[in-house]
Structure formats: C-alpha cells, structure tokens
Amino acid sequence: MFRRTGSTVVRHPVWTIVAWLIAAVAIVATAPGLPSNSDESSFLPRSYESIKAAELQEKAFPSAFTPSAIALYARTDGGKLTGADKQDIARITSALGRKHIDQVQKVVPGQPSEDGRYALTLVQMDSRNAGQPKQVDAAKVLRADVKELARGTHLDVKLGGSAAQALDQEDSSKRGQALIGIGTFLIILVTLLIIFRAPILAVLPLILIGLVSAIANGLIAYATKLFDLQANSSISSILIVVLFGVGTDYFLFLMFRYRERLRAGDEPKQAMVNAVGRVGEAIASAAGAVIIAFLALVLSTLGFLKQMGPALAIAVAVTLVAGLTLIPAVVSLIGPKVFWPSKSWQKEPENARFAALGRGVQRRPALTAVLSGLVLVVLSLGTLGFNATFDLASGSMPKTKESMVVQDEMQKAYSAGAAAPTDVYLSSTDGKPLDKAAFGAYAKKLGAVDGVANARMAQVNEKGTTADFTVTLKYEASTDRAIDAVARVRDVAHSSAPDGTEALVGGMSSIFKDIDTAVNHDYRTVFPVAALLIMVILGLLLRSVVAPWYLIASVGLGFGATLGATVWIFQEAQGHSGLMFMLPVIMYLFVVAIGTDYNILMIARLREEAREGRDPREAAGMALRHAGPTVAAAGFILAATFATMMLAGNALLTEMGFAVSFGIAVAAFVMAMFFTPSLTALIGHAAWWPGHGDRVRTPADGPRAGAAGGAEPALGGDGLDPAAHDPAGRRS
Missing domain, CATH: 1.20.1640.10 (Multidrug efflux transporter AcrB transmembrane domain)
Incomplete structure (x- = not known):
C-alpha cells in the first residue's frame, strides 16, 4: 500500500502539489468560522451541581451576578475612608454606569471593608462573552475611565476581577508569545541546518506545515458545522504546536530514510518510493496512535477537551496524508538538490556514537x-x-x-473568599413558599462549617420558593482549602436542608470542585x-x-x-x-x-x-x-x-x-x-x-513490487x- 502510494506520488509530483494547492484554496475560501463559546455549561456538563446552581440563579435571581470587574478604592495616605471619599466613590460608581460601556450590564456599589479603609464598585458583564476579546477591551476602557473619574480626589483606585485579569494576562503574554514564536522557528531552522547543512531542507517543513495548517483549520471548521460539534477559536493556538510537532517528526522520519536510500545507491525517484514504502507504515502507525489518543478525549466530561479531541485528530490526519503525499512529491521534484550545498548525503558516516550505543545495548x-x-x-x-x-x-x-x-489587597482587607463568595440556593420541592422562620438556623449551620468566615440569608425570589444564602469562605476561591471547604459546605447544605426543600451550592469554588x-x-x-x-x-x-x-x-x-x-x-x-x-x-x-x-x-x-x-x-x-x-x-x-x-x-x-x-x-x-x-x-x-x-x-514470501514495475x-x-x-x- 505505502509503496504504491509512494510510486504514484513520485510519478506525478506536479499534479500532487497542484491538488494540495487547489484543496487549500477551496477549503480556506469556503470554510465557516469557528464559533467562540466559553460559557460554563460548555465547560462542565449540566449534571454537575455548580452548573445546576448557576441555572437556578438565572431563573430565580436574574439580577444577581458574579462581578466580572471590581474597582477597589483606598485613600492615597492609607487611612480610613472619609465621608467625602465615600461621596466620591458613589459619584464614580454612578458615572461608570451612565457611560454604557460595551459589555457592561450593571455597575453597583460593593460592601466596604470592616476596617473602613477599602470600598468596592462591582461591574457585571455579559456572561456569554466571558474571556472574549470584547470583554478584555471593556476592561481596558473601565480601567482608564475609573482612574480618570478619580483624578483630583484622595482616592487610589485599581481595577481587578476576571475581566481585568484577562487584560493583564494578554499584556503579560505578548512578549512571551513573541519569544516562543521566534524561538520555535529558530530552533527548527538551526537544528535542520546543523543536521542536513541544507537551507532548502531547513525552510521546506515550515512552508509545508503552514499549508497543512490552513487546510486543517478549514476542515475542523467544516466538521464542527457538519456534526454540530462544540468548537472554540482558541483551539487554533494549540493546533499550531501539534502540527509543527508531528509535522516535523514525519518530515524527519521520511528524509532520513530518503537520504539512507540515496546512499545505498538508489536512483533518486526510486529512493523516495523505497523510503515511503519502508517508513510509511511507521508514520501511519504513529499517526494512528496519536489520532486514537486525541479521539479518546471525546469521552471526557469537560467540554473544552471534547472540543479539542476531534480537532486535533483532524489536524494529525491531514499531517499524515501530507507526510505520505505532499512531502514526497515536493522532495522528489527537487531531487538530491534538496540537500544543496552539502555533499555529506552522498556518503554514509560511521555514526560512531550511535553505533557505540547500539553495541552497548x-x-x-x-x-x-x-x-x-x-x-x-x-x-x-x-x-x-x-x-x-x-x-x-x-x-x-x-x-x-x-x-x-487588587486580588492580594482584597484578601487582606476582606475575607479571602469575599471576591468570589459561595451561594447556597435553598428551594422548595413542591412549589410552595419556603418557611422563613427556618432561615436563621440554616444560615447558622452553614456559618459553622470549618473554613467558612460567615453566612447570611441574602435574598428570596418573588414567589418565595428559592432563598439565596451567601457563604463567604476564609480562603481565596481557587485554593485547595477553599475547594475542600466548599465540599464541607455542600455536605451541611444538603443534610441540613429542611423537609420539602433541596439545596444547590454554586459559586467559583463550587465550579472548581466539580x-x-x-x-x-x-x-x-x-x-x-x-x-x-x-x-x-x-x-x-x-x-x-x-x-x-x-x-x-x-x-x-x-x-x-x-x-x-x-x-x-x-x-x-x-x-x-x-x-x-x-x-x-x-x-x-x-x-x-x-x-x-x-x-x-x-x-x-x-x-x-x-x-x-x-x-x-x-x-x-x-x-x-x-x-x-x-x-x-x-x-x-x-x-x-x-x-x-x-x-x-x-x-x-x-x-x-x-x-x-x-x-x-x-x-x-x-x-x-x-x-x-x-x-x-x-x-x-x-x-x-x-x-x-x-x-x-x-524468496518464497514473494517479491515486493518496485516503483518501476x-x-x-x-x-x-x-x-x-x-x-x-x-x-x-x-x-x-
């Protein structure tokens, strides 16, 4: 099979390359865009408690929200906030709301700290676009506006929260991404130059993998639409790494064998046919193992892994086909000149180091x-x-x-879990109003859980069938201690729920637990x-x-x-x-x-x-x-x-x-x-x-057909x- 493939490609290299170019243009020109989806329901299945709690919150308390951005105020001299400072904070909060910044849905005042030195403004953004560039842009505008509004006061104001963190991460990663990109290309170029001493061979895989990448992205977009798969534009970044990784591997597997066949005396085109025939099975098996490993991710319960598995499998499959057709076609068309100006390909070296290692084994x-x-x-x-x-x-x-x-100062000024409190939603199972007399005892039991700073009944929905208890943990939401504490909160919330009610525990720590x-x-x-x-x-x-x-x-x-x-x-x-x-x-x-x-x-x-x-x-x-x-x-x-x-x-x-x-x-x-x-x-x-x-x-096994018949x-x-x-x- 692989010998026949190699023979066909080598006999018709121009047509093979043209077919790839036509496919690339057609696929890239007509492929749909990858949708962006980052809501929590696509991350965790709806069967998990934190997602059920989030859905209940949307129905029972549509006005409630977890802030996407938090403005933290403190006096420039570090003292307690004065009455004039509080008036300035109220003015800034109102002014931010009136600006109607894109993505910003609500701007409300937050709780002051117990020591009177800090105050907050909480900003709600569209949860459907969490983590997307438009919210990063909104955080940039918010940060500039809140500082401008605080100009001339005695207030020092900083913007934190998830949207601000995304903004700072983007800024922090720009230099790193540039270094990674430059480093990757330099490493591949320099290493291939050292190995083959041939500039054409050093540049060739980068060009071919770039073409394969364009086709792979288009096919992934088609598959996403055709099979109604969940996909995300953020997959593109990891695709590049996978494509360069496996693409360079398969290129090297083939080129080392091609050079070996030339040294053995094969005519150039026959050398490529023999190379594909002998190493093709290893490349196909290696690609098969990688594709299987990636496809196994569809068994994951995490949405983004389910998105990633089929996409990566398609990318490797395209790279495999390129390794068995496009690369042999291009190299056979160029011939031994691909090794120019080096002449070392003409004579097999002693491979002394690897020969010594082989003798040792x-x-x-x-x-x-x-x-x-x-x-x-x-x-x-x-x-x-x-x-x-x-x-x-x-x-x-x-x-x-x-x-x-902001995150560090909030942990000192408030309970560490104040920035992302845990919510316990108590709902009646029969649709009747809850007994409010039981709220105090229930909140007391929640507050007594190890790791909880305080718990209080925050609000009841209009029908009186669901109550929201705000539980503030002693630890920052993403820490191990917070995740352990929320597990204990769940146990108490479930076991202590009054008859005829059920409890769901939501919030960031609950999501991390799930x-x-x-x-x-x-x-x-x-x-x-x-x-x-x-x-x-x-x-x-x-x-x-x-x-x-x-x-x-x-x-x-x-x-x-x-x-x-x-x-x-x-x-x-x-x-x-x-x-x-x-x-x-x-x-x-x-x-x-x-x-x-x-x-x-x-x-x-x-x-x-x-x-x-x-x-x-x-x-x-x-x-x-x-x-x-x-x-x-x-x-x-x-x-x-x-x-x-x-x-x-x-x-x-x-x-x-x-x-x-x-x-x-x-x-x-x-x-x-x-x-x-x-x-x-x-x-x-x-x-x-x-x-x-x-x-x-x-000989009884039968001869294998050569490329020339x-x-x-x-x-x-x-x-x-x-x-x-x-x-x-x-x-x-």
Missing part, C-alpha cells in the same frame, strides 16, 4: 533495561506529591500586575481507553500480542517520570503550592500521544533488522545505530520547541514548557533509545508472538540483500 541488554527503567521508576515516585491548583491567574502573570495587586471531580473522572476513563486503543494500533503494526504490553508500559513509565520530575522541581524545589490542574492532560496530549512516535519508529526499524537475519540482540543494536539519529533529531527539535515556552516569564507556561519538553526528551532519549530496544532484545523472538514479525524474509529484493528491510552488509552492519 547489544552486549548488555539486561543492564541497559534495568538502568533506564530504574531512572523512570525513581522519577515517577515524585507523582505521589502531585497537587493540582486552580489559581491560573496568579500563575500566568507577575504579582505586580494591577489585577493581582472541575476537579471531572478531571479525576477523565483520568480514570480517558487514559485507560486511549492506552488500550494504542495497544491495538501497536498490535496491528507489529502483528504481536506481547510487544504492545511492554511498549505501553514504557510509555506509562515515561508519563510518570515526567510528572514526577515536574513535581520535584516546581512543588518541592521552588515551593509552588501545586501544579496547574490541566498539566497531566497536556502531558497526555504531547508526551504520551506524540512521544509514542519514537517508540514506534524504533521498534519498526528493529523488526526490519531482524528480518534481515539478525538475532534479537544484534537487531536491537543495529536499530539503535540506524534509527537513533532520526529519533535524536526529532526528539531534540520537539523538546526544544516546547522548552521555548519557558521564556514566556509566567509560572503556567514555565511548568507546561518544562513538563512537555522533559517528557519528549524522556520518550526519545530514554524509552526509544534504550528501554524499548533492550527489552525487545531480552524478550527475543517471544516479543513477536503469536505472529512472526521478525521472521527472515525468503520491477521487483524489490525480498530479504532486505530497505530492499537490500543482507549479504550486502559487512559484519559491522555497514552498508557496502
């Missing part, structure tokens, strides 16, 4: 397996200390940003299903039941080692309270899914070497010698690309950049190079049971007779 596979496995196990122990944090704002920008100053529950559910569901499906892909590739088990086990160890190392560095060494709660899922996306590529490439090459008549140990050594440079190059580029995220200057991207780059390095330089080949060498022929994947090809010699994995190898394994 061949001589001592048990020691190699134990040492590499021990490294992974020791690093994995760090996972025992993993703690998730939901405080994304403080991790994504410096503490000196205005919104973070997200935590949903993420833990996804870890128990998505990861095992993905692992099982990847094992099926590996089993089909290798025609084996045994090999997929230890291959997926090595991937699991790599995941654990990555998470453990990240915990030790950021939680233990740097004293972070926890790691971003989505970090394990992000590691799953990039470390497990994409990192599996290197295992597949190595094991596929090991099988080829075994089919040339080598015993298991020798096959492992030769696989490392020949596939090692490809894995090293691809792993280095991908790891270094993600490492540029650490230049962004905020904790979240630093954690993410380190974890993903470290995980890919582990996948390439520990698992694929040492752990997998040494285990395969130790297990021997049994690794391919019940099939005979390592069986030596004989002739026959490819049956014995060599690359179309070479094993006799053409000298005892050291070098091509003659």
Whole structure:
C-alpha cells in the first residue's frame, strides 16, 4: 500500500502539489468560522451541581451576578475612608454606569471593608462573552475611565476581577508569545541546518506545515458545522504546536530514510518510493496512535477537551496524508538538490556514537533495561506529591500586575473568599413558599462549617420558593482549602436542608470542585481507553500480542517520570503550592500521544533488522545505530520547541514548557533509545508472538513490487540483500 502510494506520488509530483494547492484554496475560501463559546455549561456538563446552581440563579435571581470587574478604592495616605471619599466613590460608581460601556450590564456599589479603609464598585458583564476579546477591551476602557473619574480626589483606585485579569494576562503574554514564536522557528531552522547543512531542507517543513495548517483549520471548521460539534477559536493556538510537532517528526522520519536510500545507491525517484514504502507504515502507525489518543478525549466530561479531541485528530490526519503525499512529491521534484550545498548525503558516516550505543545495548541488554527503567521508576515516585491548583491567574502573570495587586489587597482587607463568595440556593420541592422562620438556623449551620468566615440569608425570589444564602469562605476561591471547604459546605447544605426543600451550592469554588471531580473522572476513563486503543494500533503494526504490553508500559513509565520530575522541581524545589490542574492532560496530549512516535519508529526499524537475519540482540543494536539519529533529531527539535515556552516569564507556561519538553526528551532519549530496544532484545523472538514479525524474509514470501514495475529484493528491510552488509552492519 505505502509503496504504491509512494510510486504514484513520485510519478506525478506536479499534479500532487497542484491538488494540495487547489484543496487549500477551496477549503480556506469556503470554510465557516469557528464559533467562540466559553460559557460554563460548555465547560462542565449540566449534571454537575455548580452548573445546576448557576441555572437556578438565572431563573430565580436574574439580577444577581458574579462581578466580572471590581474597582477597589483606598485613600492615597492609607487611612480610613472619609465621608467625602465615600461621596466620591458613589459619584464614580454612578458615572461608570451612565457611560454604557460595551459589555457592561450593571455597575453597583460593593460592601466596604470592616476596617473602613477599602470600598468596592462591582461591574457585571455579559456572561456569554466571558474571556472574549470584547470583554478584555471593556476592561481596558473601565480601567482608564475609573482612574480618570478619580483624578483630583484622595482616592487610589485599581481595577481587578476576571475581566481585568484577562487584560493583564494578554499584556503579560505578548512578549512571551513573541519569544516562543521566534524561538520555535529558530530552533527548527538551526537544528535542520546543523543536521542536513541544507537551507532548502531547513525552510521546506515550515512552508509545508503552514499549508497543512490552513487546510486543517478549514476542515475542523467544516466538521464542527457538519456534526454540530462544540468548537472554540482558541483551539487554533494549540493546533499550531501539534502540527509543527508531528509535522516535523514525519518530515524527519521520511528524509532520513530518503537520504539512507540515496546512499545505498538508489536512483533518486526510486529512493523516495523505497523510503515511503519502508517508513510509511511507521508514520501511519504513529499517526494512528496519536489520532486514537486525541479521539479518546471525546469521552471526557469537560467540554473544552471534547472540543479539542476531534480537532486535533483532524489536524494529525491531514499531517499524515501530507507526510505520505505532499512531502514526497515536493522532495522528489527537487531531487538530491534538496540537500544543496552539502555533499555529506552522498556518503554514509560511521555514526560512531550511535553505533557505540547500539553495541552497548547489544552486549548488555539486561543492564541497559534495568538502568533506564530504574531512572523512570525513581522519577515517577515524585507523582505521589502531585497537587493540582486552580489559581491560573496568579500563575500566568507577575504579582505586580494591577489585577493581582487588587486580588492580594482584597484578601487582606476582606475575607479571602469575599471576591468570589459561595451561594447556597435553598428551594422548595413542591412549589410552595419556603418557611422563613427556618432561615436563621440554616444560615447558622452553614456559618459553622470549618473554613467558612460567615453566612447570611441574602435574598428570596418573588414567589418565595428559592432563598439565596451567601457563604463567604476564609480562603481565596481557587485554593485547595477553599475547594475542600466548599465540599464541607455542600455536605451541611444538603443534610441540613429542611423537609420539602433541596439545596444547590454554586459559586467559583463550587465550579472548581466539580472541575476537579471531572478531571479525576477523565483520568480514570480517558487514559485507560486511549492506552488500550494504542495497544491495538501497536498490535496491528507489529502483528504481536506481547510487544504492545511492554511498549505501553514504557510509555506509562515515561508519563510518570515526567510528572514526577515536574513535581520535584516546581512543588518541592521552588515551593509552588501545586501544579496547574490541566498539566497531566497536556502531558497526555504531547508526551504520551506524540512521544509514542519514537517508540514506534524504533521498534519498526528493529523488526526490519531482524528480518534481515539478525538475532534479537544484534537487531536491537543495529536499530539503535540506524534509527537513533532520526529519533535524536526529532526528539531534540520537539523538546526544544516546547522548552521555548519557558521564556514566556509566567509560572503556567514555565511548568507546561518544562513538563512537555522533559517528557519528549524522556520518550526519545530514554524509552526509544534504550528501554524499548533492550527489552525487545531480552524478550527475543517471544516479543513477536503469536505472529512472526521478525521472521527472515525468503524468496518464497514473494517479491515486493518496485516503483518501476520491477521487483524489490525480498530479504532486505530497505530492499537490500543482507549479504550486502559487512559484519559491522555497514552498508557496502
């Protein structure tokens, strides 16, 4: 199949390229735009209590809201607010409301602090556009207007809240995004120049991946509309990283094999046909594993992961097709000139380092397996200390940003949970008015919960069937202690609800509690299903039941080692309270899914070497010698690309950049190079049971059709007779 594909593409390279260009223009020109959807109901299923509470609030108390922006007032001299100051605050609040700023629905005064030094203005914005650019723009206008209105008074005013945090995050991330973008392109360019010493090869993948990206985005938009999928324009940023990651990998897999075939004496076009024929199966299997891993995300209970899974799968599928058609067509059209001005492609180097590593694995596979496995196990122990944090704002920008100053000052001036209080909604189950006489006792029980600063009955709806109890926690809404406290509030709210009523607990801490529950559910569901499906892909590739088990086990160890190392560095060494709660899922996306590529490439090459008549140990050594440079190059580029995220200057991207780059390095330089080949060498022929994947090809197996209609010699994995190898394994 892959040889036929390569042959067709190489015979008709111009038509192949034209077909891609026509497809790109047609898809990009006609594709619908990706909708923007960031309401909480698309994030969590409606079955979760926090979402039920939010829906109840909209029906029973449509005028109630969680402020999107908070103006915090204090005297410039740090003293208590005077009567004149309070009049100025009331004037500013009224003036802001009269300005009718876009997205602003309501501007109301907030509660003063108990010490009399602070006061608030609360701003409601359209919740349907939360986190969107239009609300960031509104926060920018609000911040400028409130400062202008306070000019000439003795007041110092700062704007905080979620909209202001989004504004500060955007400002903080501009420099980081520029550094990441520049760093990514420079790393790919410089590394490819060092490897191939050819400017055309350095620039080519960037151009081709750009074309693939445009097509992928268009197809994702089509699929979103056709199948009524939830999608979000914010997926585009992560798509670029995935496309450059897998696209560069597949480009390197193909180019290393193409160069190898040229060195073996193949005519240029035949070299490309042979390259696609031999490495195509490994690329397709690697892409299949990644696609399966991404599609498993549709089992997630979190809306944004369900959005992400199909989109990423489509992107990888397009990249796979490009890797087997567009790249071979372009390279075969250019021919060996693609390596200009370097002449090193004409002669195979000794590969002394990888040959030495291969001999080491061949001589001592048990020691190699134990040492590499021990490294992974020791690093994995760090996972025992993993703690998730939901405080994304403080991790994504410096503490000196205005919104973070507001958050810190509010925690000192008010209860830490005052900025995002918890609401308990008590509703009658029979539609009759609630007994107001029971409100006092119920509020007292809520206020007595460990971690609650105070609780009070805030309001009752017009029909008297739902009461809103405002519960202020002692802790900031996103902290572990707040999430634990809201769990206790739920227990008391449910158990103490009077007969004929039911209670729902809402608010940010309640949402974080449900997200935590949903993420833990996804870890128990998505990861095992993905692992099982990847094992099926590996089993089909290798025609084996045994090999997929230890291959997926090595991937699991790599995941654990990555998470453990990240915990030790950021939680233990740097004293972070926890790691971003989505970090394990992000590691799953990039470390497990994409990192599996290197295992597949190595094991596929090991099988080829075994089919040339080598015993298991020798096959492992030769696989490392020949596939090692490809894995090293691809792993280095991908790891270094993600490492540029650490230049962004905020904790979240630093954690993410380190974890993903470290995980890919582990996948390439520990698992694929040492752990997998040494285990395969130790297990021997049994690794391919019940099939005979390592069986030596004989003429009886039948010749494989060549591109020109002739026959490819049956014995060599690359179309070479094993006799053409000298005892050291070098091509003659």
